[in-house]
Amino acid sequence: MKRCVRYLCGGALVALIMAWVAAAQAQSLSYAGLRDDAPERYTVVRGDTLWDISGRFLRHPWQWPEIWQVNPQIRNPHLIYPGDIIYLADCNGRPCLRLERGQGVVRLSPEVRRVPHREAIAPLPLEVVEHFLRRHRVVDEAEGIENLAYVVGGDDRRLVSGAGDAIYVRGALPDTGRLGIYRLGERYEDPQNGELLGIELLGVGRALWLRRDGEISRLEITESDFEVRNGDLILPVEEREWAGQFLPRAPERAISGRILAVPGGVQFIGRLQVVALDLGRRDGIAAGHVLRVEQQGELVTDPNTNELIQLPGEEAGLVMVFRPFEKVSYALVMQATRTLAVGDRVYHPDRRELLADAP
Numbered sequence: 001m002k003r004c005v006r007y008l009c010g011g012a013l014v015a016l017i018m019a020w021v022a023a024a025q026a027q028s029l030s031y032a033g034l035r036d037d038a039p040e041r042y043t044v045v046r047g048d049t050l051w052d053i054s055g056r057f058l059r060h061p062w063q064w065p066e067i068w069q070v071n072p073q074i075r076n077p078h079l080i081y082p083g084d085i086i087y088l089a090d091c092n093g094r095p096c097l098r099l100e101r102g103q104g105v106v107r108l109s110p111e112v113r114r115v116p117h118r119e120a121i122a123p124l125p126l127e128v129v130e131h132f133l134r135r136h137r138v139v140d141e142a143e144g145i146e147n148l149a150y151v152v153g154g155d156d157r158r159l160v161s162g163a164g165d166a167i168y169v170r171g172a173l174p175d176t177g178r179l180g181i182y183r184l185g186e187r188y189e190d191p192q193n194g195e196l197l198g199i200e201l202l203g204v205g206r207a208l209w210l211r212r213d214g215e216i217s218r219l220e221i222t223e224s225d226f227e228v229r230n231g232d233l234i235l236p237v238e239e240r241e242w243a244g245q246f247l248p249r250a251p252e253r254a255i256s257g258r259i260l261a262v263p264g265g266v267q268f269i270g271r272l273q274v275v276a277l278d279l280g281r282r283d284g285i286a287a288g289h290v291l292r293v294e295q296q297g298e299l300v301t302d303p304n305t306n307e308l309i310q311l312p313g314e315e316a317g318l319v320m321v322f323r324p325f326e327k328v329s330y331a332l333v334m335q336a337t338r339t340l341a342v343g344d345r346v347y348h349p350d351r352r353e354l355l356a357d358a359p
Helices: 002-007 010-032 050-057 061-067 126-134
Strands: 041-043 085-091 094-100 105-108 111-114 137-139 149-154 166-170 178-189 196-213 216-224 233-236 256-261 274-277 290-295 299-301 308-310 314-324 329-336 345-347
Touching (some): 178 216, 274 314
Antiparallel strands (some): 137 196, 178 196, 256 345, 274 329
16 A cells, blocks of 8 residues: 555556646647647638638647648648538647548438538638739739730720720730739839839729730720729739638748738728738748738837937737739738738747848
């Protein structure tokens, strides 16, 4: 009996081992960034986004790739569908998240009912950014806006045209594929050195090529969000699938930039609003990159010297890049603990990163 008391026996020993295991797991979970209340299993439902699911398991959604384990037996494991199950697993002593594919066929005796084709969940609310994904574009100086085809007139001498109308366009155009109609938008310039970062093109509508007579083409407007006017630009449509192209993650290296503009001219920025950043592909930015936002410190007058001084900035939220261009990017505000504004700084979300290029 004394030996059992000294060295622990039976249930006491088992309890102690379980306590050690729990402590080790707790340390591991904390290290991996898992939430304390992370579920062991979660069934994906329609309307979920990858950002939502990340937030259920992780304190920081950009850490998703660190614990997301590819299942070799599942085709396209990076695509997640309603009905799939995300569950916690042990990967060589470290917690990880794995996928259990939901069933697409439900057997009901004596028949088999097939569930309609499922659509993969989006990484972020696509309905909020769809127009920017499919309609808005940014071109840089090298692409030569002055060389793009443009509308010179409408059918039957119309000054403005809409869906179903024909328009006449001057300039080189492909005679196949879908064409986009665009209007010049904001000119993005670096506020510090005046460098042209890009020129925004606002989506007006879509058109179909009909025929060409010399340098003039006749097009039919198939869709229109706004009235088509003389001078509007014509470019081939970029056909892309967006839903499964990117995962929320941190940039691969230290990075720092600013909120350059807010499409639509909004002054104060909140959650689920689109912002333009002065960072692009040349800076290493890619779709899915998450950046932390720092609200600019307030300018105040020193009561003793009457000098204008700027107070330190404060953490204000997170943005996720969804459309990078060469020198600028569109990003969606995913979290906002303070009101954001043009000029606020964006930077690598991990505090451990040394921001060598920080102002």
